[in-house]
Amino acid sequence: MYDAGQTRVAACSCRSVELVLAGEPRRVYACSCLECQRCTGSAFSYRAIYPDAAILSQKGETRSWRRSGSSGQWLEQHFCTTCGSVVFMRAEALKDALSVSAGCLEDEQYPAPQVLHWPERKHRWLCLEGVPDASSA
Helix, strand or coil, X not given: CCCCCCEEEEECCXXXXXXXXXXXXXXXXXXXXXXXXXXXXCCCEEEEEEEHHHEEEEECCEEEEEEECCCXXXXXXXXXXXXXXXXEEEECCCCCEEEEEHHHHXXXXXXXCCEEECHHHCCCCCCCCCCCEHHHC
């Protein structure tokens, strides 16, 4: 179990970008929409939502790319200008918060996703035991 006062560092592959976060995430989720599959180059994304107030510091240069989601609202991926790792994401629907790529936290004890978004798009072999679909959560 994590301590509420714990800090974590999310870093890109080349470690040029680092985001220091305090406390626990609001929610940890997985998403298997096609855009997340393309973004990660994998079968799903694994992310954690933190309030903006949890950001203690940020270093390094990022660029961003904005797209419209299926809801018509925007989503913005922020990635390292050197290695291209997506460290975090902002979304119109996330007021005063950001979604951090959980793999960038380098923590094998990090909580499992609480929900899977877009389960109808998941690869047939993907089994996230104990993780409910967003439609049933």
